Amino acid sequence: AQSVTQPDIHITVSEGASLELRCNYSYGATPYLFWYVQSPGQGLQLLLKYFSGDTLVQGIKGFEAEFKRSQSSFNLRKPSVHWSDAAEYFCAVFGAGNMLTFGGGTRLMVKP
Amino acid sequence: NAGVMQNPRHLVRRRGQEARLRCSPMKGHSHVYWYRQLPEEGLKFMVYLQKENIIDESGMPKERFSAEFPKEGPSILRIQQVVRGDSAAYFCASSPALQTPGELFFGEGSRLTVL
Secondary structure, three states: OOEEEOOOOEEEEEOOOOEEEOOEEEOOOOOEEEEEEEOOOOOEEEEEEEOOOOOEEEOHHHOEEEEEHHHOEEEEEEOOOOHHHOEEEEEEEEEHHHEEEEOOOEEEEEEO | OOOOEEEOOEEEEOOOOOEEEEEEOOOOOOEEEEEEEOOOOOEEEEEEEEOOEEEEOOOOOOOOEEEEOOOOOOEEEEEOOOOHHHOEEEEEEEEOOOOOOOOOEEOOOEEEEEO
């Protein structure tokens, strides 16, 4: 069965600073990987996805993520964080059973 | 083009009552997923349905919980005899088919509080 680990429960960065959120997955085959964002009291919105091909994928809102098979990682990055990026971020893998398995999430706080 | 619609957004029940949560998928979507999010936790898969069929219910408790997605109308997640531990946000997601596997469109959730 697949699993996803997000090692950082909370991260605080200053506005304008760079951001990297970590994600490690476990899945036997080539994974389909996703990052979703959840604003308080809201549902989840897809930021970006990796299916195959170029290991660096671009998403919405200036986010990107890099798939590294050797490290089983799919870390999310943004060069300059905005206050509106404060939210909870979930990494997910789509695999067996045609379902998305989510990590525990990383809550991002942005300091002015 | 309306997104995934869930209602009620907030529901308060006393222990032992029934909770019924509804989800209307996006137009043209035939796959529905239900996830549960406990406070300060990630989303846990509960059940995956297609029209009139339960495809995978491995994440759903065997007792008190049931789900359906009838030919007409919304998908329903039903929780009988609720207990305090059922308090959570329940999210529905839909997808058109498997050509974009994993790309789910989420509703805003139904937040159940059990007193």
